[in-house]
Amino acid sequence: MGYGFIIFIGIQQKKVTLWGRVEDGINEVAESRQNPRFLPGVILPQEVEVSNDLEKALAGAKNVVLAVPSHIVREVTHKIAGFLEPGCIVINVAKGIETETLLRLSQVIEEELSGKNTHISVLSGPSHAEEVGRGVPTAVVVGAKTRQVAEKVQDLFMSPLFRVYTNPDLVGIELGAALKNIIALAVGITEGLGYGDNSKAALITRGLAEIARLGVAVGANPLTFAGLTGVGDLIVTCTSMHSRNHRAGIQIGQGVPLDVVLERMGMVVEGVRATQAAYRMKDVYQVAMPICEETYNVLFNKKDTKEAVMDLMLRQRTHEVEKIVMNPPS
Known part of the structure; x- marks a missing residue:
C-alpha cells in the first residue's frame, strides 16, 4: 500500500505544503493540482505547495498533519522525526490501532518522537475527504494532552465550513x-x-x-x-x-x-x-x-x-x- 500524504503547515497559516512519494503519484498531483485516484474533481488551491522532498517540505513547518494509513504511522513518524522543528505540533488523522503492540496511534507517534520537543494531537470525527474537499459543512473533534495545544489546532482548522470541537479524552x-x-x-x-x-x-x-x-x-x-x-x-x-x-x-x-x-x-x-x-x-x-x-x-x-x-x-x-x-x- 502507498504512503498517502502528509501536510505541513508553516509559520503563516497560508503557507501549506503537501508531501508524498513519487510512487504514490505526488508528481501527478503537483501537475494536475488534484488527486485523480482518490479525490477526482477536488482542485488544490494554488497557494498549496506540492513536494516529494521530505526535508525541504518540513523546513519551517510548525504544524504537521499525518494523513497516512494507520499501519505505516510508525514508519513515517520515524522518517520525519529528524526534520521536525522544535515545538512542532504533530496532528494525526489516521484511525487505527497498531496490531503488533495494541497501542493507540498517538502512543506510537509519542514513542517515535521520544525526546523530541514536539506536541501530539489527534483530529477525528465524521469527515469523509470526498465531502470535506467539496466544502460540505463538517464537524470534527481535536484531542491533545493539553488544552493549549488542542485549542491551537482548533484555531488552525476552524472555518465556516469546518467546525472543530476540543476534547481532552x-x-x-x-x-x-x-x-x-x-x-x-x-x-x-x-x-x-x-x-x-x-x-x-x-x-x-x-x-x-x-x-x-x-x-x-x-x-x-x-x-x-x-x-x-x-x-x-x-x-x-x-x-x-x-x-x-x-x-x-x-x-x-x-x-x-x-x-x-x-x-x-x-x-x-x-x-x-x-x-x-x-x-x-x-x-x-x-x-x-x-x-x-x-x-x-x-x-x-x-x-x-x-x-x-x-x-x-x-x-x-x-x-x-x-x-x-x-x-x-x-
Missing part, C-alpha cells in the same frame, strides 16, 4: 475512531446478505455499546462515545458508500473472499486491522465484544456470514443496559 477519541470501522464492516456484511434497516440499526446501536465497553475498560470517558468521534463517526461510516469499510463489508456479505475484496478496493480498509487488534484487546481487558468476535471469525476463520449473524442473535439473553439493571439506584 485522547483514549476515547482514538478508540472510537478505530473501532467504528469494525462495525462498518459488520453492517456492510449484513447489507451484502440482503438484510435491511432493522439489522443495520441493531448493529450500529449494539456496536456503540461494544466500543464504549472496551473504551471505558481502557480508561476513556464514556461521554466521548456520545460525541462526534463516537456515535457521529459510527453513523457516517456505517451508512455511507464513501466508507471503504462499508463497501468492503458488502462484498464480503455477497461471498467475495477477503483477499479479493482488498485487491479490488485498491485502498487500505482500516477495519480489517482494527478487527485483529480489538479481538486481542477484548481478551486483554476482559470485555464482551460479540460483534467484533463474529466479524473476526468471518474475516479470518472463514465462518459463514449467515451463521455468524445467527450466533449473534441466539446468544444468551441479557439486559440492554446491564449495569443499571444489575445495580439499580437506591
Whole structure:
C-alpha cells in the first residue's frame, strides 16, 4: 500500500505544503493540482505547495498533519522525526490501532518522537475527504494532552465550513475512531446478505455499546462515545458508500473472499486491522465484544456470514443496559 500524504503547515497559516512519494503519484498531483485516484474533481488551491522532498517540505513547518494509513504511522513518524522543528505540533488523522503492540496511534507517534520537543494531537470525527474537499459543512473533534495545544489546532482548522470541537479524552477519541470501522464492516456484511434497516440499526446501536465497553475498560470517558468521534463517526461510516469499510463489508456479505475484496478496493480498509487488534484487546481487558468476535471469525476463520449473524442473535439473553439493571439506584 502507498504512503498517502502528509501536510505541513508553516509559520503563516497560508503557507501549506503537501508531501508524498513519487510512487504514490505526488508528481501527478503537483501537475494536475488534484488527486485523480482518490479525490477526482477536488482542485488544490494554488497557494498549496506540492513536494516529494521530505526535508525541504518540513523546513519551517510548525504544524504537521499525518494523513497516512494507520499501519505505516510508525514508519513515517520515524522518517520525519529528524526534520521536525522544535515545538512542532504533530496532528494525526489516521484511525487505527497498531496490531503488533495494541497501542493507540498517538502512543506510537509519542514513542517515535521520544525526546523530541514536539506536541501530539489527534483530529477525528465524521469527515469523509470526498465531502470535506467539496466544502460540505463538517464537524470534527481535536484531542491533545493539553488544552493549549488542542485549542491551537482548533484555531488552525476552524472555518465556516469546518467546525472543530476540543476534547481532552485522547483514549476515547482514538478508540472510537478505530473501532467504528469494525462495525462498518459488520453492517456492510449484513447489507451484502440482503438484510435491511432493522439489522443495520441493531448493529450500529449494539456496536456503540461494544466500543464504549472496551473504551471505558481502557480508561476513556464514556461521554466521548456520545460525541462526534463516537456515535457521529459510527453513523457516517456505517451508512455511507464513501466508507471503504462499508463497501468492503458488502462484498464480503455477497461471498467475495477477503483477499479479493482488498485487491479490488485498491485502498487500505482500516477495519480489517482494527478487527485483529480489538479481538486481542477484548481478551486483554476482559470485555464482551460479540460483534467484533463474529466479524473476526468471518474475516479470518472463514465462518459463514449467515451463521455468524445467527450466533449473534441466539446468544444468551441479557439486559440492554446491564449495569443499571444489575445495580439499580437506591
